[in-house]
Amino acid sequence: MLIRRAELHFGPVVDLRIADGRIAAIGARLHAQGDETVIDADGGALLPALRDHHIHLQALAAARASVACGPPQVQDEAALVAALRAAAAQGEGWLRGVGYHETVAGPLDRARLDRVVASRPLRIQQRSGRLWIFNSAALAALGARDDGDDPFERVDGRLTGRLYDADDWLRTRLPRARPALQALSHALAARGVVGLTDTTHTNGPDDLAHFAALQARGELLQALCVMGDARLDAEADRPGVARGAHKFHLHEHALPDFEALCAAIRRSHAHGRNVAFHCVTRTELVYVLGALAETGTRGGDRIEHAAVAPPELAAELARRRLWVVTQPNFVAERGDAYLAEVEPQDRAWLYRLRGLQAAGVALAGSTDAPFGDADPWRAMQAACERRTPRGALLGADETLTPEAAHALFTGALRTPTRPAPPLAVGAPADLCLLATPWAALRTRLGAARVRMTWRAGVPVWAG
Numbered sequence: 001m002l003i004r005r006a007e008l009h010f011g012p013v014v015d016l017r018i019a020d021g022r023i024a025a026i027g028a029r030l031h032a033q034g035d036e037t038v039i040d041a042d043g044g045a046l047l048p049a050l051r052d053h054h055i056h057l058q059a060l061a062a063a064r065a066s067v068a069c070g071p072p073q074v075q076d077e078a079a080l081v082a083a084l085r086a087a088a089a090q091g092e093g094w095l096r097g098v099g100y101h102e103t104v105a106g107p108l109d110r111a112r113l114d115r116v117v118a119s120r121p122l123r124i125q126q127r128s129g130r131l132w133i134f135n136s137a138a139l140a141a142l143g144a145r146d147d148g149d150d151p152f153e154r155v156d157g158r159l160t161g162r163l164y165d166a167d168d169w170l171r172t173r174l175p176r177a178r179p180a181l182q183a184l185s186h187a188l189a190a191r192g193v194v195g196l197t198d199t200t201h202t203n204g205p206d207d208l209a210h211f212a213a214l215q216a217r218g219e220l221l222q223a224l225c226v227m228g229d230a231r232l233d234a235e236a237d238r239p240g241v242a243r244g245a246h247k248f249h250l251h252e253h254a255l256p257d258f259e260a261l262c263a264a265i266r267r268s269h270a271h272g273r274n275v276a277f278h279c280v281t282r283t284e285l286v287y288v289l290g291a292l293a294e295t296g297t298r299g300g301d302r303i304e305h306a307a308v309a310p311p312e313l314a315a316e317l318a319r320r321r322l323w324v325v326t327q328p329n330f331v332a333e334r335g336d337a338y339l340a341e342v343e344p345q346d347r348a349w350l351y352r353l354r355g356l357q358a359a360g361v362a363l364a365g366s367t368d369a370p371f372g373d374a375d376p377w378r379a380m381q382a383a384c385e386r387r388t389p390r391g392a393l394l395g396a397d398e399t400l401t402p403e404a405a406h407a408l409f410t411g412a413l414r415t416p417t418r419p420a421p422p423l424a425v426g427a428p429a430d431l432c433l434l435a436t437p438w439a440a441l442r443t444r445l446g447a448a449r450v451r452m453t454w455r456a457g458v459p460v461w462a463g
C-alpha cells in the first residue's frame with residue numbers, strides 16, 4: 001500500500017509504502033508497484049497510532065449501553081430526571097445509570113430514585129465506580145430486605161439503597177451478560193487506537209480467556225494487555241492478548257494488611273509479573289511506596305493515576321523507576337470538583353504531567369474510560385490546556401506541548417512510557433492518518449479527524 005503526500009510525524013510531506021506489516025519505504029516521490037493500493041493523504045499528518053494504557057473495556061461497553069447520569073451530559077437534577085424517565089419508557093428489565101456525581105443533585109438514595117423511576121429495577125453508579133444506588137424495585141429484584149444479610153447500607157435498620165465497594169458480591173447476584181465489544185473496538189479504531197491495556201483489577205482467567213476468544217474471532221481491532229488479580233500470576237500470554245500486571249485497587253479507608261500486600265507483590269514478581277497500583281490520594285501513594293520499599297520493584301511496575309504526587313513522592317517514584325500512567329482528561333472533566341473537594345495543599349500536585357517528567361518520572365497516557373471520556377485526542381488537548389470544565393487553570397506548570405501529549409499515547413503496551421520513535425523505514429506500520437496537517441490541529445487536538453488507522457500494516461479503520 002502506498003500513501004502519497006503525507007506529513008510524516010511532525011516532519012516533511014513524503015510518500016510512504018506499507019508492506020508486510022512495516023514501513024517499507026519513505027521518499028519524496030515513490031512509484032506505485034503493479035496494482036498497489038494508493039491513498040492520497042493530501043498533506044494530512046501521518047503519526048504513530050495510539051494506545052490507551054488504562055481502560056476498562058467491558059465496563060466501557062456496558063456504559064455505552066447505559067444512561068449517562070453525570071457531567072458533561074447531565075448537569076442538574078432536571079436533566080437527570082429527564083434522562084432516566086426517557087430511558088425507563090423504553091424496554092423492560094434492569095436499567096443502568098453511570099457517571100453520577102453529587103454536583104448534579106446531591107446524595108442519592110432509594111427514596112429519591114423511586115420518585116423518578118419506580119416501575120423498573122434501576123441502579124446508578126457513582127462516578128468513582130465505588131458506589132451503586134438502587135431503587136426499591138432493584139432491591140426487591142435482588143432479594144434485599146431491611147433485616148437481610150447482604151452488603152447494602154442500612155441506616156436505623158432501613159435499606160438506603162446504597163452499596164459501597166461490593167462489585168464482586170453484585171456480580172454474583174445479577175444476571176451475567178458480557179457486553180459485545182465490536183462496536184466499541186470499532187469506535188476506538190476510528191480515533192486511531194490500535195492497542196489497549198485493560199486495567200480492571202477483578203479480571204481473572206475467565207476474562208483473559210474471553211478476551212483471547214474475541215481476539216481469535218477477529219472481534220477486537222486492537223492488541224490487548226490484560227491486568228487482573230493474583231489468579232493471573234500463573235497465566236501465560238495468548239495470541240493478541242498479553243497478560244498484564246497484578247492490579248491492586250487500594251482505597252485509603254480500607255487499606256490491605258501491609259504484610260499481605262507485600263507477600264502478594266512478591267508472589268507476582270516471582271512469577272515474572274509486574275504490579276500496578278490504583279493510587280488517587282497521597283495516603284495511598286505513601287502506602288504503596290512503603291510496600292515497594294520492602295519488596296523491591298521490578299522494571300515495569302506502575303502507579304495508576306498518581307492523582308496526588310507532591311515533590312517528595314515524585315522524587316521517590318523516579319528513584320524507584322516506577323512508571324506513572326496518568327489521565328490528562330480528568331482535569332478537563334472533573335477539575336471543578338477537584339477544586340471544591342481536594343485539600344488546598346494538594347491542588348498543585350493533581351494529575352501532574354510536566355512536573356513529573358521534570359522530576360524524572362516516566363509517564364504514559366490513558367483515559368480510564370468509562371470513568372473518563374474514551375477519546376484520547378480530547379485527553380491530549382486537556383494535557384496541553386489544563387483547563388477545568390468552567391475554564392479554571394489547574395496546574396499551569398503541568399501543561400505539555402501537543403507533541404509531548406501525543407507521545408504519551410504512542411508507547412507499546414509493554415513499554416507504555418517509551419514513546420514511539422520517529423517513523424522510519426523498518427518500523428511496525430501502526431499508523432494513524434489525520435485529515436489535516438499537524439499545524440492546523442496543534443491547538444485543538446480534540447477536533448482531530450482520523451482518516452485511516454493501521455495495526456501492523458492492516459487497515460482497521462477507514463473514514
Ligand SMILES: [Zn+2]
Nearest residue numbers: 054056199368
Ligand atoms: Zn481505572
